Amino acid sequence: MKIINLSETDSIVNQYVAELRDVCYQGNRLLFRNNISRVGEMEAYEISKTLCYEEREVTTPLGTSRVRVPADGIVLATIFRAGLPFHNGFLNVFDHAACAFVSAYREYTNKEHTEVGIHVEYLATPSIEGKTLVIADPMLATGCSMEMAYKAFLTRGEPRHIHVACVLATPDGIEHVRRTLPAEKTTVWCAAIDPVLNEHKYIVPGLGDAGDLCYGDKV
Numbered sequence: 773m774k775i776i777n778l779s780e781t782d783s784i785v786n787q788y789v790a791e792l793r794d795v796c797y798q799g800n801r802l803l804f805r806n807n808i809s810r811v812g813e814m815e816a817y818e819i820s821k822t823l824c825y826e827e828r829e830v831t832t833p834l835g836t837s838r839v840r841v842p843a844d845g846i847v848l849a850t851i852f853r854a855g856l857p858f859h860n861g862f863l864n865v866f867d868h869a870a871c872a873f874v875s876a877y878r879e880y881t882n883k884e885h886t887e888v889g890i891h892v893e894y895l896a897t898p899s900i901e902g903k904t905l906v907i908a909d910p911m912l913a914t915g916c917s918m919e920m921a922y923k924a925f926l927t928r929g930e931p932r933h934i935h936v937a938c939v940l941a942t943p944d945g946i947e948h949v950r951r952t953l954p955a956e957k958t959t960v961w962c963a964a965i966d967p968v969l970n971e972h973k974y975i976v977p978g979l980g981d982a983g984d985l986c987y988g989d990k991v
């Protein structure tokens with residue numbers, strides 16, 4: 773399984789991630805969502821370099837031009853809720869992609885709030901048979917939401933390649949993806965890898981609860 777960590781190369785992505793993490797910026801949800809979206813655009817651009825390309829002739833007002841354009845059938849999938857602005861960033865770049873949505877939310881399963889279960893309740897997707905599947909979700913913490921989402925999409929076909937795209941990942945989350953998705957055709961993209969999960973399964977230092985920072989508290 774390939775892992776691409778954009779923070780290993782200096783780029784403007786680091787500025788977006790710094791603002792996402794910074795409590796001084798987090799009060800502004802518009803800015804938070806916008807930075808998630810911008811990281812999505814940058815990762816999408818990087819992913820675009822790995823696609824298959826074919827030559828096409830385009831007619832201009834003055835003649836014709838031969839250009840190489842992506843040939844992959846892309847399904848751009850995301851996990852509600854925090855995935856929405858990230859998905860938007862990807863869609864700004866892959867505007868021809870088909871889109872897929874799944875809901876997955878974490879719920880503590882013990883009163884100490886140290887164990888989480890994932891609930892999947894909604895799935896809307898085209899066939900992913902033979903497609904390049906991009907699953908965009910900003911946080912790869914335990915990796916359980918990603919596994920459940922992938923399994924839900926798998927009921928609608930076998931993808932040719934899977935790009936797991938997130939903003940922050942953890943070694944635990946990456947390891948979980950390696951164990952539960954087909955490693956030989958999966959690439960993990962992230963803007964940074966943080967070292968640990970705390971006892972409540974939050975990424976540390978992380979940025980907090982991405983869904984709440986995008987859309988407010990849930991009860």
Ligand SMILES: O=P(O)(O)OC[C@H]1O[C@H](OP(=O)(O)OP(=O)(O)O)[C@H](O)[C@@H]1O
Pocket residue numbers: 851852853854855876877878890909910911912913914915916917918945973981982983984
């Ligand atoms: O790797 P995991 O441990 O499964 O955690 C990652 C999940 O946590 C966040 O969603 P959350 O459950 O907070 O739901 P929300 O986006 O609706 O707030 C995030 O968007 C991921 O889907």
Ligand SMILES: O=c1cc[nH]c(=O)[nH]1
Pocket residue numbers: 854911913973974975976978979980981982983
């Ligand atoms: O740190 C974390 C872990 C999971 N989901 C979040 O939103 N933040």
